[in-house]
Amino acid sequence: MSGLVLKLAPNERVLINGAVIENGDRRTKIAIKTPNVNVLRLRDAIHPDSARTPVSRALYIAQLILSGDADPVEGRRQLLVAIEQLSQVFDDRDSRLLLAEATVAAVEANPYQALRKLRDLLPREARLFASTKE
Secondary structure (H helix, E strand, O other), X not given: OOOEEEEEOOOOEEEEOOEEEEOOOXXXXXXXXXXXXXXEEHHHOOOHHHOOOHHHHHHHHHHHHHHOOXXXXXXXXXXXXXXXXXXXXXXXXXXXXXXXXXHHHHHOOOHHHHHHHHHOXXXXXXXXXXXXXX
């Protein structure tokens, strides 16, 4: 089992199973060997006030599951509902593939992978909102 390898920048913070860990003054690698550990880079974290768009709200749900601030079963249900709603808007092939992969990750109780796939939708969502303002 290879586990998860985190490459941390100097002074970067990461949340691991609810504990905030801060790296020292040098780049480092941390290997997490235990399966099903909840890991969230704090630089990737979304503040609740910033979760204003459909994609960012779905990301925030995945983040709450990862941080342990949401019940995993209820959070997964909410995440799947959010992904289904996004699939009503994103109809291009690449977006549908990302949503399908996020769905599989959510069903398999892997919120980190769901978060990674959904994050790739943020620029697409921004373009959609920009095109509606014109």
